[in-house]
Amino acid sequence: MNSSVGKIKERLSIVDVISSYLTVEKAGKNYKAKCPFHNEKTPSFFISSDRGTYYCFGCGAKGDIFSFVEKFEGTDFLGSLKILADRAGVPLTEYKNKEKDKTDIYYEIMEEATSFFENNFSLNKEVRSYILSRGINDNSIKSFRIGYALESWTSLFDYLTKKGFKKEDIETVGLIKKKDSRYYDRFRSRIMFPINDSTGRVIAFSGRIFQDILEVGLPDFGSPTSKISPTSKIVPAKYLNSPDTPLFNKSNVLFGLDKAKNSIRMRDYSIIVEGQVDLILSHQAGFTNTVAVSGTAFTENTTDNESKINNLGLVRRLSSNIIFAYDGDDAGIRAVNRSAMIALSLDMQVKVAIFPKGKDPADIIQEDYKKWEEIIKNKTDIISFHLDKICENTKDKESRRKQTVEKVFPFVSMIESSIKKSNYIKEISEKTSLSENAITEDYKKYEKSQNINNNFNKEKKDESKDISSRKGSLEKRLFAIIFWGGENDEEKSIINELKASFIEDIGKDQYQKILNLYEPFSENLVFEGEKWYSGKIKVLYKEMVEIILNLEEEILNEESYSVLLKIKEKERNKDDMKTDLVAYQKIVEKIEDIKNRRLK
Numbered sequence: 176m177n178s179s180v181g182k183i184k185e186r187l188s189i190v191d192v193i194s195s196y197l198t199v200e201k202a203g204k205n206y207k208a209k210c211p212f213h214n215e216k217t218p219s220f221f222i223s224s225d226r227g228t229y230y231c232f233g234c235g236a237k238g239d240i241f242s243f244v245e246k247f248e249g250t251d252f253l254g255s256l257k258i259l260a261d262r263a264g265v266p267l268t269e270y271k272n273k274e275k276d277k278t279d280i281y282y283e284i285m286e287e288a289t290s291f292f293e294n295n296f297s298l299n300k301e302v303r304s305y306i307l308s309r310g311i312n313d314n315s316i317k318s319f320r321i322g323y324a325l326e327s328w329t330s331l332f333d334y335l336t337k338k339g340f341k342k343e344d345i346e347t348v349g350l351i352k353k354k355d356s357r358y359y360d361r362f363r364s365r366i367m368f369p370i371n372d373s374t375g376r377v378i379a380f381s382g383r384i385f386q387d388i389l390e391v392g393l394p395d396f397g398s399p400t401s402k403i404s405p406t407s408k409i410v411p412a413k414y415l416n417s418p419d420t421p422l423f424n425k426s427n428v429l430f431g432l433d434k435a436k437n438s439i440r441m442r443d444y445s446i447i448v449e450g451q452v453d454l455i456l457s458h459q460a461g462f463t464n465t466v467a468v469s470g471t472a473f474t475e476n477t478t479d480n481e482s483k484i485n486n487l488g489l490v491r492r493l494s495s496n497i498i499f500a501y502d503g504d505d506a507g508i509r510a511v512n513r514s515a516m517i518a519l520s521l522d523m524q525v526k527v528a529i530f531p532k533g534k535d536p537a538d539i540i541q542e543d544y545k546k547w548e549e550i551i552k553n554k555t556d557i558i559s560f561h562l563d564k565i566c567e568n569t570k571d572k573e574s575r576r577k578q579t580v581e582k583v584f585p586f587v588s589m590i591e592s593s594i595k596k597s598n599y600i601k602e603i604s605e606k607t608s609l610s611e612n613a614i615t616e617d618y619k620k621y622e623k624s625q626n627i628n629n630n631f632n633k634e635k636k637d638e639s640k641d642i643s644s645r646k647g648s649l650e651k652r653l654f655a656i657i658f659w660g661g662e663n664d665e666e667k668s669i670i671n672e673l674k675a676s677f678i679e680d681i682g683k684d685q686y687q688k689i690l691n692l693y694e695p696f697s698e699n700l701v702f703e704g705e706k707w708y709s710g711k712i713k714v715l716y717k718e719m720v721e722i723i724l725n726l727e728e729e730i731l732n733e734e735s736y737s738v739l740l741k742i743k744e745k746e747r748n749k750d751d752m753k754t755d756l757v758a759y760q761k762i763v764e765k766i767e768d769i770k771n772r773r774l775k
């Protein structure tokens with residue numbers, strides 16, 4: 176696989192790859208951009224075309240084109256390999272011929288199953304006409320790869336095992352279930368919507384029941400041809416999703432992201448809807464920047480914040496403007512609220528597009544594309560939306576005030592920017608005709624009373640900040656130069672010479688100790704060294720000499736201090752202090768020497 180990776184790296188420049196995702200600007204020899212992996216206003220994300228790497232000074236994200244695509248697209252290494260190979264026009268031949276690992280087999284099974292369902296779909300007139308009646312057109316059927324799972328217990332199982340796939344593997348990807356040592360298909364008599372990862376590989380299915388038939392729990396394998404038992408009273412779920420598998424994590428997937436990602440980036444906003452059909456119709460209506468949440472992803476109470484962030488984080492990297500398009504009933508609004516709070520805490524601009532109760536986007540789009548356009552256009556800020564509702568529904572100031580605390584403050588408290596917060600306080604005061612002071616007081620009280628746990632988007636502390644003393648900053652600067660190493664012969668020889676004399680002065684052990692301390696930050700420091708000294712030979716020489724002298728002095732000061740402590744202790748214990756005194760004298764001489772060297 177190495178040679179594919181090598182070829183791809185040869186053909187694609189890191190600047191081209193990253194600038195297809197972000198706006199980058201030149202910064203000296205390098206390029207910089209606003210980091211897609213943490214919130215920031217000024218760019219601290221640097222890209223080196225020479226080295227083919229990137230580094231973010233804000234959050235520490237670093238790597239090459241593959242890790243960038245992996246992180247940005249929320250995919251794995253193979254996913255990024257696929258994307259970049261396509262882009263570079265490098266065929267992944269060795270990859271195809273190599274011994275397949277399990278994950279490859281899982282993807283293959285999903286692909287085969289998708290084709291199988293697609294084929295069933297094309298042969299079943301009833302199913303097809305149902306889908307067409309929902310307003311989904313032929314293009315969408317093809318591009319979203321809509322399929323059909325037969326009303327049969329083992330048709331997919333038979334098909335896949337005949338293709339040579341192992342039962343255990345088919346079970347692992349959630350397509351079949353085992354009961355009394357017999358296998359049967361999980362999806363039966365369902366319209367199948369494939370769920371793709373962001374690179375377009377099928378990782379799961381969402382199956383919508385085709386006919387509201389009474390489905391039985393388990394088949395009677397005594398008669399393999401047994402049809403659905405009319406005596407069974409189990410009503411099947413309208414939608415059945417794949418279980419969590421090695422390829423699929425329910426709480427981590429946004430449907431349609433593979434098709435929407437470019438459009439989200441280009442239009443600079445995303446639309447979030449709830450269902451598969453809503454998603455497809457919104458795309459059909461021209462809103463190709465629409466993604467859908469899986470039924471559980473945003474609404475389940477138990478879903479941890481981490482996975483919600485992954486979910487939204489993926490979208491935020493494409494654009495920080497997000498519109499939740501949910502229906503106007505209470506459940507719809509509740510679902511929006513939870514995800515909107517997380518989006519706010521991620522510093523996204525959160526809008527809601529509310530449509531009439533009892534209707535879903537599919538209904539509206541089917542009636543008239545223009546209506547959908549109108550609803551999206553009339554989006555409102557999430558906080559203003561709640562505020563307006565309160566003002567509409569309350570008569571007296573006191574209940575207005577109470578409801579504001581209850582329903583609006585939770586959103587305001589998720590916002591990190593104090594400017595934005597105070598703008599909202601102003602808006603609340605204007606709309607509720609309560610004084611700004613009163614609102615501010617209430618808000619302060621609210622914040623105090625809440626142990627708001629919105630730390631999850633706080634940036635990771637840069638560990639290197641811990642080394643913040645004068646000595647630390649000198650060391651950091653020196654190792655920025657050493658790790659960078661210079662670009663031309665002249666720079667290189669200056670750095671090597673001075674580094675050698677530094678090692679000689681302080682000793683190899685001491686040098687190694689400091690080196691170990693800074694090694695983990697080398698990628699970051701290379702950029703700094705380059706930024707400060709590249710092409711500035713005189714500055715480099717002068718400053719490196721100065722840094723080394725100062726650093727040696729600091730190190731000696733530290734040493735002299737600890738020797739002095741020893742001497743004092745020995746003095747108290749009336750021990751022999753001779754060797755320590757000699758050592759101390761030597762250190763003092765060395766310090767003198769440095770001072771003289773500096774005078775030269």
Ligand SMILES: [Zn+2]
Nearest residue numbers: 210213231234
């Ligand atoms: Zn960052």
